[in-house]
Amino acid sequence: MAKARQWEPLDEMSVTPVLDLRGVDKSFGPVQVLHGAALSAYAGEVTALVGDNGAGKSTLIKCLGGMLPMDGGEYLFEGRPVRVGSPREAAALGIEIVHQDLALCENLDVVQNMFLGRERRSGMVLDEAAMEEMAARTLTGLSVRTIKSVRQPISSLSGGQRQSVAIARAMLWDSKVVVLDEPTSALGVAQSRQVLEVVRRLADRGRAVVLVSHNMNDVFAVADRICVMFLGRTVAQVRASDVTHAQVVELITSGRSGDGVEAGRPVPVHGRGTGPGGGAGRG
Amino acid sequence: MMRAAPSPEEVRRHNLGTLLRHIHLRGSASRAELAEGMGLNRSTIMALTSELTAAGVVREELPRSTGRRAGRPSLVVRPESTRVYVLAFQIGVHRLVAARVGLGGVILDRRETTRPRGPFDPDEIVGVLASFTRQLVRRADPDAVCVGAGAAFSGMVRSSDGMVRYGPNIGAVDVSLGEMLSRRLGLGLTVAIANNANLGALAEHRRGVGVGCQNLLYLHADVGVGGGIIVGGRLLEGADGYGGEVGHMVVNPAGRRCGCGSRGCLEAEVGELALLAHAGREDAVAELGGREAVQAVLEAADRGDSAAREALHRVGDWLGLGVANLVNVFNPEMVIFGGTLRDIYLGAAAQVRSRLATGAMAASRERVRLRTAELGEDTTLVGAAELAFSEVLNDPLEVLARLRTGAAAGRPLRDRSGSRV
CATH class of the missing domain: 3.30.420.40 (ATPase, nucleotide binding domain)
Structure with a gap:
């Protein structure tokens, strides 16, 4: 009997990352913000991007999304070098960025928001029935059960529900890479739980998810990989299953992991001045 | 099924069951999809679906949207859920x-x-x-x-x-x-x-986050902590059906007394009572009920209450240790947290996974996925x-x-x- 879902192997030796940024440099005038930063994201996985304030996470995400031009470095999408000069070009590749402000229209309902600017037509008129069904199916696919009607205006939804709608919109448009910027930062416990579960499902449905977060607990709850930035550099890209909380915190605060070793396996620390090689390290 | 020559009646019964199970677990499917999924030809599928239709367990309908495919659309077989x-x-x-x-x-x-x-x-x-x-x-x-x-x-x-x-x-x-x-x-x-x-393990394996996973552990907590283990696609029952009682695996011999009479069982260290005792809120159960009392601790921890946070981390540490042991023994593809463990895992994931990273062997843990129950409360x-x-x-x-x-x-x-x- 055919299985509904198959789990992809996690073995990166044989898997090309969907998104692979290497050796990214970026300066604002005389200030160099990124020094050879790197980030890889894989289909079906959540990659957490962590680092202190000012480590360069936002700048890297802006380069990734085409909002800022890169000064140097490589941008590979599905293994091919690409140029991403604008958010539109990023979207055309299948990269969706869900910003903290979510960019949802308060006065429109869930369906209208999910299809905003990409409405489906049937002849001259909008195909409301088809859009409604697709929106509902997408939310169900992510097991979002708390939204009672897809015709509710966004203004009537809670923070967690709004975040879920924004994530579902990315799912609906078949994005290959979804970047979520601090999705739980403004939410309470129950709402955060709901959003974390949706984030996890988004990856389990095959998307490459990049989660930018300050909350180590959220990172460990859903991430498969952790990419740590420190002062504009990527100091480690590790599997979440290979590191401890203490090691990640140390990487974030000092750019290196003191013992550098756990259970006899070195944690890859691509330290100072790492060039393009700071990529997908593995313990 | 290595028996010699099953009778046509047995084959038919087997096929009827397989087809109905497919519809039951995977939802409506067209005759064409069923034919492909079951490796039977379309006329056999038609014979089976008409028998099931006559018995009133499924119904056949034209697909809602026909799309733009040429030719007569294949009928969709739907479960008669209300009947x-x-x-x-x-x-x-x-x-x-x-x-x-x-x-x-x-x-x-x-x-x-x-x-x-x-x-x-x-x-x-x-x-x-x-x-x-x-x-x-x-x-x-x-x-x-x-x-x-x-x-x-x-x-x-x-x-x-x-x-x-x-x-x-x-x-x-x-x-x-x-x-x-x-x-x-x-x-x-x-x-x-x-x-x-x-049963929770079975449900998540068939309909939840564990679909397609042949080896999984399901950990469930309400007051106590229970477990369901699926090995090679089958539930591990043990000799009499008592298999999978991971809640009574001793993780801390010098630990808290357990309801079963032992000391330091996983249940005694990570169950509702342990969390509430560490947070100094033993009385909350009587006032709020178990689940709400656990929620209250999680919310307090989120707001920065240090006792609640400490309690959650402590429970997370023990849970991680228990999971590490289980991962070493069973090498599962997935560990699923259900009941109140769903909240505990999401609230103490850093502790759980740190313990797993240090306590489980790299080869056993490298592919394990930690997930929360997709069917939620149900x-x-x-x-x-x-x-x-x-x-x-x-x-x-x-x-x-x-x-x-x-x-x-x-x-x-x-x-x-x-x-x-």
């Missing part, structure tokens, strides 16, 4: 739930109540569930047929006869609850009963429904024929006549 249903029960320490679950796994209707703390009284439990059942059956379609009943119990249940052997937190010892319930419902059905976490209830459906899925026509005759003979199974085509 073929089971009764599912969840018997927890705090909560009693009864539900009517339609073919395809849809929860059609439900009743639930919180169970007052106090001594276990099987008569009272059976009474409540029987009265819920009467309400549920009354509200069913007049031509609907109830094809089974299953119950998830938080305690140890003997697989051979459904005897409840032990429920440490519910206070039950050697009660034939399944038999009592069957008699009291008076529907002419045997109520199958099994451990709640085992995991064990859905598992009870799956248990209830197993008989009809093994031999759909025989079971239906028997039940319908039973109904005609005056049993309170509501069924107007035979089939509708």
Whole structure:
């Protein structure tokens, strides 16, 4: 009997990352913000991007999304070098960025928001029935059960529900890479739980998810990989299953992991001045 | 299936069961998809679906949107969810739930109540569930047929006869609850009963986050902590059905007293009572009830309450240690946290995974996925429904024929006549 879902192997030796940024440099005038930063994201996985304030996470995400031009470095999408000069070009590749402000229209309902600017037509008129069904199916696919009607205006939804709608919109448009910027930062416990579960499902449905977060607990709850930035550099890209909380915190605060070793396996620390090689390290 | 030459009748019965199981678990499918999925030709599929349609368990319809494909569209086979249903029960320490679950796994209707703390009284439990059942059956379609009943119990249940052997937190010892319930419902059905976490594992494996995973662990907490282990696609039952009691794996020999009489069981270190005791909120259960008391600790931890945070981290550490041991022993593809462990895991993931990273061997842990139960609060209830459906899925026509005759003979199974085509 055919299985509904198959789990992809996690073995990166044989898997090309969907998104692979290497050796990214970026300066604002005389200030160099990124020094050879790197980030890889894989289909079906959540990659957490962590680092202190000012480590360069936002700048890297802006380069990734085409909002800022890169000064140097490589941008590979599905293994091919690409140029991403604008958010539109990023979207055309299948990269969706869900910003903290979510960019949802308060006065429109869930369906209208999910299809905003990409409405489906049937002849001259909008195909409301088809859009409604697709929106509902997408939310169900992510097991979002708390939204009672897809015709509710966004203004009537809670923070967690709004975040879920924004994530579902990315799912609906078949994005290959979804970047979520601090999705739980403004939410309470129950709402955060709901959003974390949706984030996890988004990856389990095959998307490459990049989660930018300050909350180590959220990172460990859903991430498969952790990419740590420190002062504009990527100091480690590790599997979440290979590191401890203490090691990640140390990487974030000092750019290196003191013992550098756990259970006899070195944690890859691509330290100072790492060039393009700071990529997908593995313990 | 290495037996020599099954009879055509056996082949047909097997195929009918397989097809119905496919529709039940994966939802509506076109005849063409079924033919491909089952490796049978379309005329065989048509013969099977017409038999099932005649029996009233599925119906065939033209697809809603035909798309732009050329040619006659393949008929879509849908489960008759409102006409073929089971009764599912969840018997927890705090909560009693009864539900009517339609073919395809849809929860059609439900009743639930919180169970007052106090001594276990099987008569009272059976009474409540029987009265819920009467309400549920009354509200069913007049031509609907109830094809089974299953119950998830938080305690140890003997697989051979459904005897409840032990429920440490519910206070039950050697009660034939399944038999009592069957008699009291008076529907002419045997109520199958099994451990709640085992059923939770089954539910998540068939319908939840574990679909496609052949090796998984399901950990469930309400007051106690239970487990269900799926190895090679099958539930590990053990000799008598008591397998998977991971909650009574000793992780801390010098630890807290456990309800089972031992010391430092996983349950004693990560269960609701441990969390509340560490947070200094033992009294909260009486005021708020178990789940709400746990929620209150999580919320306090999120707001920065240091006692709550410390309690959560401590519980997370022990949970991680328990999971690390289990990962070393079973090498699962996935570990699923259900019940209140769902909240505990998400709230203490840093501790759980740090312990896993240091306590489990790299080769065993590198592919393991930690997930929360996708069926949420209903995991064990859905598992009870799956248990209830197993008989009809093994031999759909025989079971239906028997039940319908039973109904005609005056049993309170509501069924107007035979089939509708």
